[in-house]
């Protein structure tokens with residue numbers, strides 16, 4: 684059997700929710716092996732050992748990494764950037780719209796506050812190449828094609844490896860039952876519809892899913908994400924009709940999250956943003 688070019692690496696990390704409480708989470712990074720070695724996403728800061736071990740299994744070390752591709756600007760995907768910058772000379776690349784928040788972590792923290800951001804995001808790096816939809820990144824014999832899939836964040840992109848039929852979507856597909864997490868509902872929907880329309884995908888990699896999806900699971904997973912957004916939409920509309928016209932954003936978010944079964948409702952800036960994006964028109 685042909686050797687794959689993409690190796691998923693599961694990185695477990697502890698996500699602090701507040702001063703008292705934290706939860707165990709995981710995110711996937713990917714090692715891409717061409718003539719050059721690339722890494723797609725680097726996990727939360729302090730949790731890079733899994734990547735080091737996976738590189739070692741391929742006979743490589745962090746110093747051998749030529750490229751680091753960030754699927755988007757969130758801290759659990761870029762937190763190891765500084766780790767690799769300190770151990771080699773990787774060139775960093777991301778979608779142009781993600782550049783500012785990846786280079787300026789202070790700006791991201793102010794504009795999208797989450798608890799424990801600084802610790803999770805690690806050290807900032809300089810982006811060497813800004814990508815656009817349709818661009819190809821060539822690692823020597825293996826290429827990744829950029830599919831711009833904004834919505835979850837302004838700079839979210841998916842990456843398609845034609846050689847493996849592998850599609851890395853990171854956080855572009857909303858997980859069913861999870862926190863609604865998107866900066867822009869309409870963009871998120873359009874991006875998922877676009878991913879649904881792609882042909883030739885053999886393996887779908889979502890950053891926070893246990894296993895990659897194959898065969899019929901691929902369209903089913905994307906459609907389920909779209910359906911979940913419809914469910915959230917109905918919940919927002921129902922919450923609004925049952926609340927006074929001057930209800931605060933926190934209250935609308937609380938009532939929405941309760942209606943989709945998230946108890947206790949995790950009302951925080953990132954969920955408020957998602958919920959409120961359902962009430963924007965145009």
Ligand SMILES: [Zn+2]
Nearest residue numbers: 755757835854
């Ligand atoms: Zn994200």
